[in-house]
Amino acid sequence: VLYGECLSGALYWKDFERLARHADFLDPRLVEDRPLEITDPLLAAKIGDIQFFSATYRLFKIATLEDACEDHGQAVIYHGTIDQLPHHFNLDKHHAIETGRVFAVCGNTFRMLKESRFAKHFDFIGDDSRHYGIFAGCGDILPFGHPANIISDSNAA
Structure with a gap:
């Protein structure tokens, strides 16, 4: 039964x-997702607490993509020229790019847009000559303690 229900x-x-x-x-890049509702009580009993989702991803085969979202001070401007998307373009769930506005992007997003069929729909600002660290909001944070957050023995009560 589970096989027949995919x-x-x-x-x-x-x-x-x-x-x-x-x-x-x-x-x-996750573009959209939705939970799959299990309405058959017998099927629901078989799967227990397992949750299922339908998900759509965008995949780019670009050899120069990095393993993290790095900040190089780059940005894009969407022209609004993709059919049926005159006001904004959603690259994925975290990149809703409004037409005509400067939109800061990480190096990977910059490359995905510049080296794909989407390139003609964007202006590109900057390059990768300068590195500012991890791009804020991309899931990775500095793993090391900040000096202001470290309690030394002399500060301990």
């Missing part, structure tokens, strides 16, 4: 991302 072959999302990276799609 549930038994469902991939765990992290496994899908690992497979994509292994196939040289180095920075998979």
Whole structure:
């Protein structure tokens, strides 16, 4: 029954991302997702607390993508020229790019747009000659303690 409902072959999302990276799609981008509702009580009893989602990803095979979102001070401006998208373009769930506005992007997003079919729909600002560190809001943070947050023995009560 699970096979007939297309549930038994469902991939765990992290496994899908690992497979994509292994196939040289180095920075998979989630575009949209929705939970799959299990309405059949017998089927629901078989799967228990397992949750299923339908997900759509954008994959770019660009060899120069990095393994993290790095800030190089780059930005893009969307022209509004993609059919049926005159007001904004959603690259993925985290990049809703409004027409005509300067939109700061990480190096990977810059490359995805510049080295794909989307290039003609954007102006590109900057290059990768300067590095400012991790791009804010991309999931990675500085793993090291900030000096202001460290309690030394002399400050301990």
